[in-house]
Amino acid sequence: MEIATIEELVSENHLLRKINQYLDFSCIPEKVRPRYSEDNGIPSLGPHVLFKMMFIGYFYGIRSERDLQ
Secondary structure, three states: OOOOOHHHHOOOOOHHHHHHHHOOOOOHHHHHHHHOOOOOOOOOOOHHHHHHHHHHHHHHOOOOHHHHO
8 A cells, every 4th residue: 555645646836736825715614604503414514625626616627516526
């Protein structure tokens, strides 16, 4: 078995690394907090992850959320 990190697998000049440098998603959780239930059901993905998935879909022409998974 070989263990690899994401740093080893994705080149430094990859498009998504460049985007990550300039887009700050840290404000999203606070803005959407009223829409999330913290004590009902299973924990969800962080909302910033969902926004990042939408951007990836846009940049790579993936039209379905199911295809992003």
